Structure formats: C-alpha cells, structure tokens
Amino acid sequence: MPTPILTPDVPPRDGLPPGQRGRAMIAVLMGVALATLDTAIANTALPTIAADLGVDPGASIWIVNAYQLAVVATLLPIAALGEIVGQRKIYLGGLVLFTLASLVCALAWSLPTLVAARVLQGVGASALMAVNIALIRFIYPAAQLGRGVGLNAFVVGVGFAVGPTVASLILVAAPWPWLFAVNVPIGLAALALAWTALTETGRSGHSFDGAGAILNAVAFALLVLGLGDAAHEGPVWRILAEFAGALACGTLLLRRQAGHPAPMLAADLLKRPLFALSALTSVCSFAAQGLAFVSLPFLFQHALGRSQVETGFLMTPWPVVVALMAPLAGRLSDRYPPGLLGGIGLAVLALGMALLAALPADPSVFDITWRMAICGAGFGFFQAPNLRAIMTSAPSTRSGGASGIVATARLLGQTTGAALVAACFAIADARGPALALGLGGAFAGIASAVSFLRLAVRVQHT
Structure with missing residues (x-):
C-alpha cells in the first residue's frame, strides 16, 4: 500500500483540542442532520407538491426516488475520493452543494426542475454521509471515539424517525417550498463553522478510478430499483434485468479493483x-x-x-x-x-x-x-x-x-x-x-x- 501523504495540519490521534473539537463536532452533526432529515422529509408533502405543480401523483414519487438514487449511487465513489483529496474538502463541498440545491428545490417551477435539483441535493447529502464518521475518528481521541459516534448515532436515528413529523409541522405553517428553504440558513451556518473548525485528515497516494465509480453507481442504482420493483410487484422481466445488471456491474467493479490498495467497494x-x-x-x-x-x-x-x-x-x-x-x-x-x-x-x-x-x-x-x-x-x-x-x-x-x-x-x-x-x-x-x-x-x-x-x-x- 502506498505511504499516505499527510498534510502538516493533520490532527494527532489524540484528537482535536477540546474547544475546537466541540465546534467541529457541531458542524459535522449539523450536516448529518440535514442529510438524514431530507431522506424522508419530502414523503409527507408529495400529494401537496403534486397538486401544486399540476402533475400526476404517481410521477411525484421521483421527488423521493431521485434523491435516494443519487445518494446510494455516489456514496462509495465520494468516500473513495475523500481518501484522495481529504475528508474536509469533501465535507465542505457537500455542504455547499446541498445548500445551493436546497435553494433551487425551493424555487423549482416544474417537476423536472425539482427532480433535477433533488439529484444534486442527493449528491451533496452523499458527500456529507460518506465522510462524517471518518471525520469523527479524527475529531475525537481513540479512547473517546464511542462518545463521538454515539452523538452521530443519535442524530441519524432521530433524523430518520422524525422527518415526517418535521415536514408536517412545516406544512401547517408554510407552503411546501419551505421544506427545502429551511435548509439554506442551517447549511450556511454549518459551512461557516466547518470552515474554521475542521482540519485536514490526510490524503492517500492513489488515484481516483472514474470507470470504477460509474460501475459502482450503476450497480447500486439498479439494485435499489430492483428491490423497489420487486416489492411493488413490477414486471418480472424488468426486475430480473435490474438485478442482473446490478450483479454484472458489481462483478466487473470487483474484478477491476482487485489488488487496488483502497478499492471503492x-x-x-x-x-x-x-x-x-x-x-x-x-x-x-x-x-x-x-x-x-x-x-x-x-x-x-x-x-x-x-x-x-x-x-x-x-x-x-x-x-x-x-x-x-x-x-x-x-x-x-x-x-x-x-x-x-x-x-x-x-x-x-x-x-x-x-x-x-x-x-x-x-x-x-x-x-x-x-x-x-x-x-x-x-x-x-x-x-x-x-x-x-x-x-x-x-x-x-x-x-x-x-x-x-x-x-x-x-x-x-x-x-x-x-x-x-x-x-x-x-x-x-x-x-x-x-x-x-x-x-x-x-x-x-x-x-x-x-x-x-x-x-x-x-x-x-x-
């Protein structure tokens, strides 16, 4: 394995200083909360959004599917990229993309516009989720790592569970674009905090595998689509084709990256x-x-x-x-x-x-x-x-x-x-x-x- 190339400001394995540790952890948890809540928050508003945009309720499901597929398809490639360019850069980039995409979602004037913005939002959320635990490993000293992941587990669990409830409360007081607009000030605050509190975690010496990233994205996207079609009793030929495509792409990915010092999967x-x-x-x-x-x-x-x-x-x-x-x-x-x-x-x-x-x-x-x-x-x-x-x-x-x-x-x-x-x-x-x-x-x-x-x-x- 190539020797990791570490930047001078890599924190020691005893973690960040206590004051900086607290700010860095708040920044990470804010991003994780945004990404986790938006995994489920749009479900509650689908009928309202469909009626407002004048589209078929069945077509509106892509508002949810586009986000989920973008997250699943890009998680591992972005995590691999984080080892190459540094987790801090990936996290900051994810916050910027997620915040800007949330603003576009709030301003969307049609279903295609909203779905496209949700894809970008999903990629931003993927960047936040792909590296958050890696960042926590460097924020906390090894002897206290459990405290850090405990706080992360709390935010992920609560965010996933209360997403629909939060959506319902927002819809009581405001129209559906506010489901996405509320992310903007939170995202900007998290970005300001992360910019000053997070430090570099080091970079590896290997290169990014673009072809492998495409194979990974297609494999996981087809797997999720196949699971969804199977659950909803879709056409058998399509279910088999999706699972077969996922298996083929996954096999090609494993063969392509066999012997790689840090494979994407x-x-x-x-x-x-x-x-x-x-x-x-x-x-x-x-x-x-x-x-x-x-x-x-x-x-x-x-x-x-x-x-x-x-x-x-x-x-x-x-x-x-x-x-x-x-x-x-x-x-x-x-x-x-x-x-x-x-x-x-x-x-x-x-x-x-x-x-x-x-x-x-x-x-x-x-x-x-x-x-x-x-x-x-x-x-x-x-x-x-x-x-x-x-x-x-x-x-x-x-x-x-x-x-x-x-x-x-x-x-x-x-x-x-x-x-x-x-x-x-x-x-x-x-x-x-x-x-x-x-x-x-x-x-x-x-x-x-x-x-x-x-x-x-x-x-x-x-």
Missing part, C-alpha cells in the same frame, strides 16, 4: 472478520428499523383508526429513547466490547418489535408507548457501539472507505426494509403491518446473534 475490509460482522449487523438492524417505520403509520392509522397527528405522537417514543440511549451506549463502548453491547441492544429491539406485532385489537396509548420505548432503547443501545466497531476495525488510512460502508449499509438496510413492507402488505393484506413488524423482529434477532459472534473475534490491527 471495500471488499478488502470485509476480509476482516470484525468489520464484516459489524457491517452485516448494520444492514440487518436498519432493515428492521425500515420495516418498523414504514409499517407503523399504516398500523396506527388504518388498523387502529388513529389520526395523522396522533400517529406522529405515537411514533415519538422510539426516537426520544434513542436520543437518551445512544450517547450512553457510545460512552460504554469505550469500555466494553461492542459485540456485547450491540447484541444486548438488538435482542431488546427484537423483543420490542415482537411485542408491537402482538398488540391487542384495541390498544391504549400506554400499550403502544411502552412497546415503542423498548424498541428505541434497543436500537439506541446498539448503534453507537456498532459504529465504533466498524471504524476501529479498519486502518486509519481507510477511514473514508469504512465511513462509506457505514452509510451504504444503513441505506441498503432501510431500502430493503421498506421494500419488504410492500411485500408483506401484498401477502397478508390487513395483517401486513403485523407481519412486517414480526419480520423486523426476526431481522433484529439475526443481527443480535451476529453481534454476539464478534465476541470471539479479535481486532485486526495494522
């Missing part, structure tokens, strides 16, 4: 048992979360007859408890094995989802709330230790690639979970939400078992 890191088990745990756990957060609104509104406002409040205990547990779990992960903490948390999540699936026919608010709180406690207790395990099991010179795997595993898990909800509805009709929650519990149980397997694995140092 970090297959070399997956040879490390702790890294591979942690990545698999992440995919399964976020699939469980996706199954829950897509199916629960249908359960509350259609099966239990709750209003949209009531549904928002009933969803609240999960992210609130995540917010309470994630920082605590992050601190504990600096002292106890992530395999143990993650396994316990995921077992609790599996229990909570099983209890939700077995709700009585006419549950009280308390019946729902304490079950949601159990799920939040389990998920919050798992996430930070798992992030710490992924990052510490990769060499420091591969922080960008490891950070890209973190974000990709999360998005693939959530996408798979959402696709499986549609399949559950097709199979079980009115019992679809309960089936989806039970399946989510099974995913969490599998993830718990995989997490405990990490206790038998030693960290592979470089």
